[in-house]
Amino acid sequence: MMTIAEALLQAHQLIHSETPKLDVELLLAEILGRDRTYLYTWSERPLTDEQAELFNNWFNRRLAGEPVAHILQHRGFWTFELEVTPDTLIPRPDTELLVEIGLELLSGIEEAPRILDLGTGTGAIALALASELSRAQVLATDVMPGAVALAERNRQKLGCDNVEIRRSDWWSEVDGNFHLIVSNPPYIAQDDPHLVQGDLRFEPRSALVAQEDGLADIRQIITGAPTYLVQGGWLLLEHGWQQAEAVRELLRERGFSAIFSRKDCGGNERVSGGRWL
Missing domain, CATH: 3.40.50.150 (Vaccinia Virus protein VP39)
Structure with a gap:
C-alpha cells in the first residue's frame, strides 16, 4: 500500500512544474481532507485503495500539465476559496x-x-x-x-x-x-x-x-x-x-x-x- 510519504516523494517527477512539492501536497491534502501539516505529522500512514487510485489519477493529470486548480476545481484568493473551471x-x-x-x-x-x-x-x-x-x-x-x-x-x-x-x-x-x-x-x-x-x-x-x-x-x-x-x-x-x-x-x-x-x-x-x- 502507498503511504503518504511515498506519495510525497513522487513530486520529483513533476519536472515541468515550478512548485512540484506544493502541487503534490495540495492534491494529497484534498484527498485526505486534511491540512498540509498533517502530511508530515502522519507521513507513514497508508492511503486506502480508493485514495491511492484517486491520487494516481490526479498526479498523472498534473504530470500532463493540467493546473492543480483545474484538478481540484477551486483556488484560494484573498480570504476565500473560489470555484475554478x-x-x-x-x-x-x-x-x-x-x-x-x-x-x-x-x-x-x-x-x-x-x-x-x-x-x-x-x-x-x-x-x-x-x-x-x-x-x-x-x-x-x-x-x-x-x-x-x-x-x-x-x-x-x-x-x-x-x-x-x-x-x-x-x-x-x-x-x-x-x-x-x-x-x-x-x-x-x-x-x-x-x-x-x-x-x-x-x-x-x-x-x-x-x-x-x-x-x-x-x-x-x-x-x-x-x-x-x-x-x-x-x-x-x-x-x-x-x-x-x-x-x-x-x-x-x-x-x-x-x-x-x-x-x-x-x-x-x-x-x-x-x-x-
Missing part, C-alpha cells in the same frame, strides 16, 4: 495587488462606493472588494457566458449580496458612474512563447491574448473609462511585466492624472492606474 483564468496572487490598491484608493470616500470590475472571470476581484467594503455596490461583467455563470456561483457561495454579475462586452452593457473601475484584461501578445508553456496551455486564450502586442483591450478600457467614472474616480489595470510604461502613456494621452504603477511580489510593475478629474 477552464472557462476562466485561474486567480493568481499577483492580482490581489489590484484589491489592495483599490481598498487604499477608496479608504477616504464617505459615501457608499460604486465599483466596476471589467472582465471579472471567477469574480475574484469584485468579490474581494465587496467582502471588504460592505457598503459598496459592485458591478462585475464578463463577455463569456461560462465566466458569468461561474462568477455568479461564487457570488452566491460567498453571500455577497452587494455584487451584481452581468454579461457585457467591455462597455456594451455598463451603465452608471463609478468611484473605482478595475480590470485584469487580456494583455499577452499573440506570439508570446509562454502561451504554449506550463499552465497557460490549459487556460482560455480569450482571457489571455490581446492584439497590438497585448495592449488592445487595455486601450479600449482606458478610452471608455472616463464616461463611467465620477469626478475624482480611479481606473486600475493589471498588465504585463513589461507594459507599465506603455499603459502609463495611454492613461496620460487620455487625460488621466495622478498616474502611477505598483510592483507585484516579484518586483515587476504589475498594476497601473490614474484618476479622472
Whole structure:
C-alpha cells in the first residue's frame, strides 16, 4: 500500500512544474481532507485503495500539465476559496495587488462606493472588494457566458449580496458612474512563447491574448473609462511585466492624472492606474 510519504516523494517527477512539492501536497491534502501539516505529522500512514487510485489519477493529470486548480476545481484568493473551471483564468496572487490598491484608493470616500470590475472571470476581484467594503455596490461583467455563470456561483457561495454579475462586452452593457473601475484584461501578445508553456496551455486564450502586442483591450478600457467614472474616480489595470510604461502613456494621452504603477511580489510593475478629474 502507498503511504503518504511515498506519495510525497513522487513530486520529483513533476519536472515541468515550478512548485512540484506544493502541487503534490495540495492534491494529497484534498484527498485526505486534511491540512498540509498533517502530511508530515502522519507521513507513514497508508492511503486506502480508493485514495491511492484517486491520487494516481490526479498526479498523472498534473504530470500532463493540467493546473492543480483545474484538478481540484477551486483556488484560494484573498480570504476565500473560489470555484475554478477552464472557462476562466485561474486567480493568481499577483492580482490581489489590484484589491489592495483599490481598498487604499477608496479608504477616504464617505459615501457608499460604486465599483466596476471589467472582465471579472471567477469574480475574484469584485468579490474581494465587496467582502471588504460592505457598503459598496459592485458591478462585475464578463463577455463569456461560462465566466458569468461561474462568477455568479461564487457570488452566491460567498453571500455577497452587494455584487451584481452581468454579461457585457467591455462597455456594451455598463451603465452608471463609478468611484473605482478595475480590470485584469487580456494583455499577452499573440506570439508570446509562454502561451504554449506550463499552465497557460490549459487556460482560455480569450482571457489571455490581446492584439497590438497585448495592449488592445487595455486601450479600449482606458478610452471608455472616463464616461463611467465620477469626478475624482480611479481606473486600475493589471498588465504585463513589461507594459507599465506603455499603459502609463495611454492613461496620460487620455487625460488621466495622478498616474502611477505598483510592483507585484516579484518586483515587476504589475498594476497601473490614474484618476479622472
